[in-house]
Amino acid sequence: MNRTSSTGRVALVTGGSGGIGKAVVERLVEDGFAVAVHYAGNAAKAEAIVAEIAGKGGQAIAVGGDVADEAAMAAAFEATTAAFGGIDVLVNTAGIMLLSPIATLDLADLDRMHRTNIRGTFVVSQLAANRLRAGGAIINFSTTVTKTSFPGYGAYVASKAAVEGITLILARELRGRDITVNAVAPGPTATPLFLDGKDEATIASLSKAAPLERLGQPEDIAETVAFLAGPARWVNGQVIYANGGLA
Template sequence: MSTASRIAIVTGGSRGIGRAVASRLAAAGQDVAVVYASNAKEADAAVGEIEAAGARGIALRADVADEGEVAAAFDAVEQRLGPVDVVVNAAGVMALRPIRELDLTELDRQLRVNVRGTFVVAKVAARRIRPGGAIVAFSTSVTRLHLPAYGAYAASKGAVEALVPILAKELGERDITVNAVAPGPTATELFFDGKSQQLIDRIAGLSPMNRLGTPQDIAELVTFLAGPGRWVNGQTVFANGAAA
């Protein structure tokens, strides 16, 4: 199967890394469905970028942790675009606080979106994606950086890293690759939220390149894994400019 002219679903595709991924996949020739949680305006803007790249795009609202809503999103994509070849689960939430101070409701939210959401999307994708397709999940380089205040977030992403190689072995007979991308500090709204400029500069300095990653940096890697990178499978690939 050509890795262009594919049909992709990108969860969390209305902003940040997910939006950059959706645009980059479109530039590579893939039609893209943007799945978003609440911001319809940004999702529509993301679809505009997909169409500007010459691909078809649609926006769909779904809670990634709700199996019925995720299945309904797949139904809509199949009806409006065609059978799904690529699923990129970029949806995620992050609450930063030392472990001793973290409210358990914040822990539960991160586990619901980052762990259950990843599992649900993977489960539905495993049933619906066409042979020769690709699934890309998201971890984080914080699982190696061990930064204070990231305990709950890193723990949730550690679960993603455990899931990926197992699913890759389960789907190997259908020639479906499954990988995770683990970005380092990346210049997104999610990253900047609540951080002082001093802290941002210190984190950027963790990389010998002395900068933050960009959503486009990560999108290039995802596009490789979702396209020509057929012999990379069951891996967590770190994209952090040597910050970890």
């Protein structure tokens, strides 16, 4: 059965049960979106978010699948369309970060990041390019480390530089469709993806690196996404750095 949001707009958020993804889901729901909360492996977490949204009067469903699997993601797009009548916004927060100096990187880790971060972004961007309604937005995720070039991030940055390339070219390929395509590049943000594996001294140092002298919060990034998903119709083919002035 189709359901309707208060704005009639619908978003699919990959990685929607994660740190930034969950904040994005909650922020878009505040703006009246119906949201499909995508998960890769933790269905219970996604269902809990959906239940919380429903309890507050919002509209949401959970959809699963490997972002790099085109059949699984096509099914996620179809489930979202069946539930809400169409899709206006695709937010691709799904990603993995495995850190190591380039000289000692386990190449299996390079392959894992390539599959999720590059192929996954390509798969969902391709599906969105063929399925989003006019007036829609595709929002991918890069990283500020493409500018700061922190040691240990070589393979991760390589994957995110590819995301930027996909994003900027797709924006131009969708000429005449009234669909914007942009990437958000967060700075150090207090999520498990960022915090895991870092000692307190490293976290403290990074929290002071930006002029605002704090780590970003998932809600800070979600505000940028909400801008691109809603009023920012003249922002297209851009990488937006949400990093407190770090770079």
